[in-house]
Amino acid sequence: EVQLLESGGGLVQPGGSRRLSCAASGFTFWNSAMTWVRQVPGKGLEWVSTISGFGGETFYADSVKGRFTISRDNFKNTVSLQMNSLRTEETAVYYCARGGHFSHFDYWGQGILVTVSS
Amino acid sequence: EIVLTQSPVTLSLSPGERATLSCRASQSLSNYLAWYQHKPGQAPRLLIYDASNRATGIPTRFSGSGSGTDFTLTISSLEPEDFAVYYCQQRTSWPRTFGQGTKVEIK
Numbered sequence: 189e190v191q192l193l194e195s196g197g198g199l200v201q202p203g204g205s206r207r208l209s210c211a212a213s214g215f216t217f218w219n220s221a222m223t224w225v226r227q228v229p230g231k232g233l234e235w236v237s238t239i240s241g242f243g244g245e246t247f248y249a250d251s252v253k254g255r256f257t258i259s260r261d262n263f264k265n266t267v268s269l270q271m272n273s274l275r276t277e278e279t280a281v282y283y284c285a286r287g288g289h290f291s292h293f294d295y296w297g298q299g300i301l302v303t304v305s306s
Numbered sequence: 307e308i309v310l311t312q313s314p315v316t317l318s319l320s321p322g323e324r325a326t327l328s329c330r331a332s333q334s335l336s337n338y339l340a341w342y343q344h345k346p347g348q349a350p351r352l353l354i355y356d357a358s359n360r361a362t363g364i365p366t367r368f369s370g371s372g373s374g375t376d377f378t379l380t381i382s383s384l385e386p387e388d389f390a391v392y393y394c395q396q397r398t399s400w401p402r403t404f405g406q407g408t409k410v411e412i413k
Contacts, residue, residue: 223402225350233342233350233393235402249401283349292340292397294361296349 190214190295192284197300202276206302208269210284218242221289222260222267226280227299234280238288239267245289274304308332310394312405318413325381327408329394334374338398341370341379344407345390353392354379384410 196208210222219241226234237258238247246258257270267284281301285293309332319325329339337357344350352361354370357377367382381388389412394405 232391232407233344233395233404235395235404238402247400247402285350288397288402290397292352292355292395293342293350294352294355296351298349 190286192286192295192297194282194284194297194300197282197302199303199305200274201306202274202304204274204304205270205272206274208271208282208284208300208302210267210297212265212267212284212286215286215295217265218262220286221291222258223285223288223293224258224267224269225283225285225293225296226278227283228277228280235288236282237269240289247289271302274302276304278302279304307401308335308396308399308403310396310403310405312392312394312408314408315406316409316411318411319384320413321384321386323384325379325384325388325410327379327381327392327410329372329377329379329405331375331377331396335377335396335398337373338396339370339372339377340395340397341368342393342395343388343390344393350393381410 193211223238224236239258255273260267281299283299284297286295287293341354342350358370391407
């Protein structure tokens with residue numbers, strides 16, 4: 189069974205940093221692209237970032253480019269999102285999902301809330 | 307950036323009725339479009355990938371069609387568990403984008 193479990197959410201001050209992690213199991217992680225998608229409360233889904241299976245390619249939404257960094261550890265089966273210079277409007281539920289490079293997002297985690305507030 | 311426009315914004319229907327959701331792209335997607343179902347407090351669920359392929363475990367009442375710039379998700383007969391928000395999403399180019407969503411609500 190495919191499982192994706194996000195961690196690292198919580199309250200962070202504007203301008204602060206937070207690192208999200210997603211632990212994956214139940215599939216061949218090393219050759220699967222992984223993606224982060226977020227949902228601001230009351231709004232729709234927004235793609236944030238994707239990393240290719242071997243990690244050689246990374247892609248970012250313009251709104252986070254230069255502030256967020258996606259990475260993966262194919263030994264630990266984890267994908268992470270380092271978020272710097274966070275803004276209040278980035279308060280959202282962040283979802284980890286499989287796919288996004290040569291496929292759609294076929295499995296999703298339950299999501300983790302990041303609240304950016306003073 | 308490819309913009310996806312979904313219509314209608316809200317669809318009010320009764321169980322057993324047919325639901326037809328539309329997604330229009332600002333440029334051709336070939337067939338690289340997916341549909342997701344999202345309920346509050348849950349993970350989004352992939353329903354249809356590459357325009358017309360049902361994902362694993364998805365009931366046959368869900369079907370997708372279209373190519374190029376116009377796509378449709380059809381739910382042939384609404385079940386109580388189908389009332390949710392539905393999003394289309396493209397993987398033709400970067401950035402990946404979603405439509406703004408269609409809420410299917412109980413009439």
